[in-house]
Amino acid sequence: MSQMIFINEGQYPSFHLTNGKLSYIFHVLESTQTLEQLYYGAAIKPRDNYDYLIEREVRPSNNLYQDTHTTSFEHIKQEFPVYGTTDFRYPAIEIAYPDGDHISHLSYVGYTQLSGKQTSNLQPMLRAGEEDAATLIIHLKDNYSQAAIDLHYTIYREQAVIVRRVVVHNRGEESLRLKRLLSMSIDFPHDDFELLHLYGAWARETHLERKPLIKGVQNFSSTRGASSHAHNPFLALVAPNTSEHQGEAFGFSLVYSGNFLSQIEVDTYHVTRVSMGINPFQFDWYLDTGESFESPEVVMAYSSKGLNGMSQQFHDIYRQQLLHNETPFEKAPVLLNSWEANYFDFDEKKLLEQAQLSKDLGFDLFVLDDGWFGKRDSDNGSLGNWTTDLDKIPQGIRSLASNIQAMGIHFGLWFEPEMLSVDTPVYQAHPEWIIGHPNKNISHGRNQFVLDFSNPDVVANIFEQMSQILGSAEIDYIKWDMNRYISEPFSNFLKKHQQGELFHRYILGVYDLLDRIRKAFPAVFIETCAGGGGRYDPAMLFYANQNWISDDTDAIERLKIQYGASMVYPISTMGSHVSEIPNHQVGRITSLKMRKDVALFGTFGYELDIMKLSDADREEVRQQINQFNQYQSLLHHGDFYRLNSPFEAGLTAWMVVSKDQSEAIVGVYQSQASANSAYERIQLAGLASDQAYELLELDHESKDIPVRYGDDLMAIGLILNENFTGRADEYWGREKAGEYHSRVFYLKTKKDK
Ligand code: DGJ
Numbered sequence: 001m002s003q004m005i006f007i008n009e010g011q012y013p014s015f016h017l018t019n020g021k022l023s024y025i026f027h028v029l030e031s032t033q034t035l036e037q038l039y040y041g042a043a044i045k046p047r048d049n050y051d052y053l054i055e056r057e058v059r060p061s062n063n064l065y066q067d068t069h070t071t072s073f074e075h076i077k078q079e080f081p082v083y084g085t086t087d088f089r090y091p092a093i094e095i096a097y098p099d100g101d102h103i104s105h106l107s108y109v110g111y112t113q114l115s116g117k118q119t120s121n122l123q124p125m126l127r128a129g130e131e132d133a134a135t136l137i138i139h140l141k142d143n144y145s146q147a148a149i150d151l152h153y154t155i156y157r158e159q160a161v162i163v164r165r166v167v168v169h170n171r172g173e174e175s176l177r178l179k180r181l182l183s184m185s186i187d188f189p190h191d192d193f194e195l196l197h198l199y200g201a202w203a204r205e206t207h208l209e210r211k212p213l214i215k216g217v218q219n220f221s222s223t224r225g226a227s228s229h230a231h232n233p234f235l236a237l238v239a240p241n242t243s244e245h246q247g248e249a250f251g252f253s254l255v256y257s258g259n260f261l262s263q264i265e266v267d268t269y270h271v272t273r274v275s276m277g278i279n280p281f282q283f284d285w286y287l288d289t290g291e292s293f294e295s296p297e298v299v300m301a302y303s304s305k306g307l308n309g310m311s312q313q314f315h316d317i318y319r320q321q322l323l324h325n326e327t328p329f330e331k332a333p334v335l336l337n338s339w340e341a342n343y344f345d346f347d348e349k350k351l352l353e354q355a356q357l358s359k360d361l362g363f364d365l366f367v368l369d370d371g372w373f374g375k376r377d378s379d380n381g382s383l384g385n386w387t388t389d390l391d392k393i394p395q396g397i398r399s400l401a402s403n404i405q406a407m408g409i410h411f412g413l414w415f416e417p418e419m420l421s422v423d424t425p426v427y428q429a430h431p432e433w434i435i436g437h438p439n440k441n442i443s444h445g446r447n448q449f450v451l452d453f454s455n456p457d458v459v460a461n462i463f464e465q466m467s468q469i470l471g472s473a474e475i476d477y478i479k480w481d482m483n484r485y486i487s488e489p490f491s492n493f494l495k496k497h498q499q500g501e502l503f504h505r506y507i508l509g510v511y512d513l514l515d516r517i518r519k520a521f522p523a524v525f526i527e528t529c530a531g532g533g534g535r536y537d538p539a540m541l542f543y544a545n546q547n548w549i550s551d552d553t554d555a556i557e558r559l560k561i562q563y564g565a566s567m568v569y570p571i572s573t574m575g576s577h578v579s580e581i582p583n584h585q586v587g588r589i590t591s592l593k594m595r596k597d598v599a600l601f602g603t604f605g606y607e608l609d610i611m612k613l614s615d616a617d618r619e620e621v622r623q624q625i626n627q628f629n630q631y632q633s634l635l636h637h638g639d640f641y642r643l644n645s646p647f648e649a650g651l652t653a654w655m656v657v658s659k660d661q662s663e664a665i666v667g668v669y670q671s672q673a674s675a676n677s678a679y680e681r682i683q684l685a686g687l688a689s690d691q692a693y694e695l696l697e698l699d700h701e702s703k704d705i706p707v708r709y710g711d712d713l714m715a716i717g718l719i720l721n722e723n724f725t726g727r728a729d730e731y732w733g734r735e736k737a738g739e740y741h742s743r744v745f746y747l748k749t750k751k752d753k
Helices: 306-321 348-361 396-406 425-429 456-472 496-520 538-543 555-565 592-599 615-637 710-715 728-733
Strands: 005-008 014-018 023-028 035-041 093-096 106-115 133-142 147-156 161-170 176-188 194-199 207-212 216-221 231-238 249-254 260-266 272-278 285-287 292-294 298-303 335-337 365-368 410-415 477-480 525-528 546-548 577-579 605-607 639-644 651-657 663-670 692-697 707-709 741-749
Touching: 005 106, 014 133, 014 147, 035 176, 035 298, 161 176, 161 306, 176 249, 176 298, 194 216, 207 555, 216 231, 231 260, 231 272, 231 306, 249 260, 249 272, 249 306, 285 292, 285 496, 298 306, 306 639, 335 348, 348 365, 348 396, 348 615, 365 477, 396 410, 396 456, 456 496, 496 525, 496 538, 525 538, 555 592, 555 651, 555 663, 577 592, 592 615, 592 663, 592 741, 615 663, 692 710, 707 710
Parallel strands: 335 365, 335 605, 365 410, 410 477, 477 525, 525 546, 577 605
Antiparallel strands: 005 014, 014 023, 023 035, 093 176, 106 133, 133 147, 147 161, 161 292, 161 298, 176 272, 176 285, 194 207, 194 231, 216 260, 231 249, 249 298, 260 272, 639 651, 651 663, 663 741, 692 707, 692 741
16 A cells, blocks of 8 residues: 655654645644645655745744744744734634633644544544545644644545544643634645635525635635535635636535635735634634544545546545445435425325326335424424324325335435424423523524524434334435524523534534434435525535435526536535426426436436326436436446536536546536527547547437547537538428527447447
């Protein structure tokens, strides 16, 4: 097994993490025993000395470290900056000491190396077998307390990825308060970058924005109790000339579902500091003697092959080392979700009819969404009362589930475990279990309140209720929803001095419940959801098999949402459904084919009243499901490439290439029609240059199958206009593509060239 961590030993050692795909170098600074960041980027060879990387101007206006005349943290690239020194930029850690001061100094003590990585019982993190990765733990001590700080760096063998996290131990006699603990910080030596991030709102998630950096501080964060629809816990710094296919990109993705901070600070010397972690705003963690605090992980992906290269690192590492892979299904299930077909209006008979037809059409799974429990005929009650509504389902969930399973199709059920309505026995017995101050306003969201998951009794109660249902019936799938943010944060359970811990403890409680469900029902398939993509983050994906990424099911809107989300998340995790027309969110009408062609590049499912479909549409759905099943493995295990951005043009395109380059599938989507328009070509990516590919357009009758070489398809591209030479009649009689139009091409290497 080749070495990935290179250490130049000595009193002031240097550390070089490299796997031939990236290099990450820092060392111990002689004058202060602190860590100095030296390099992060394309792989370079290990050397026995990195002093040549030190750049240190002495600037007249700087404050200088005690007894030195050249050392100011302000002009040293920091590896893990603290508060209260000569560095006036935002730190990664801030500790409040018993004296009331916040001045820290973290000195290097030593290091530990291990194969694979350590795990955590508290929160989700990437896996790593002993062969897959190596970990370096740098031990720091606080000069002013008995706090010990461990910086964990895991480098993976196969991907250009380093994962970082921090653990703080209080080994002293006095308690400390952590005011800020970010998972990582890095100083880049210049600011010649553009910043790329994902923003949005409910039904408009993961939209892409790319802007040049400005001097000063820019950040994206959540204060909502969930990673949120507004900003995804991801950012990338990219060189100005970086495109989808070439140039450098540094991606940062936080494995966290709660309040986060992603921050970029460009200082007056053009040094760019990137830091990421739990949002320090309103965070105040009381660390008692003997206690430890673990930050969530940040996954750092490096690419010299553009944004697609960066995304592919994230996709591969998340598919291999993060996602829960055990499922009751042989392949990704095609599901029918009942929500947009029924909302709250259904009974057992209706469900059984829908399930039977879904079986006949080839679905794998029938999902009963909201409305099956308590007395929930609208969104104004019953959350937290997880008992079947016998008016709607007289024989109970067990009988419904087994009737559906008997049809030869799996059954799944919706829960919103973190919420409570006031009309429930739980609220009657424990009004103090909701988050909010008893003497102050407590706002509702969708008529519901958030359960205080910082309280283990609350988590235990919901676990009991859920296990009753899950243990009593054949339920193979859970949709885990969460439909409001946390406002008026106050816990009746936590002590006065712990109120600043509520948001993080809440998320730890959510992880705890997910973990218990996972352990009790290991094979259950979980789709996480938070009013769509309000909590689409790597931490949720650790427990889940997929995530419902938006309540907006409109095919055109989905192009942007799926395109943006693919910056970080594999398409195999993107819950995507063919839904009714006119679309319920925007009223748009698109063809069944177009809706299928968009959903195909996701998990693929349906969310419409199949009973109302015409015979012709039913037949089309049957064929669409067959088609997805045929290409599912390619779609979900291949390399995804973005080709044409819906944020820039009326023509969107993306493709997936199998790892062995023998197959590919390309989706092209037109969202705007124009008269007398220019010729359209789409340059493909990722193909084997010297291979001949047969080019088949799906859902399209064609007399002959064209053959094109990989180099030709990548250099010249797919030619979307037809050649009508000698076919004037056909040209004038041709059907116009129209506003919403899509084409999917399948490429397969031709055996005998
Ligand atoms: C929000 C989800 O995103 C929807 O898919 C649906 O499950 C509703 N909640 C149910 O209330």
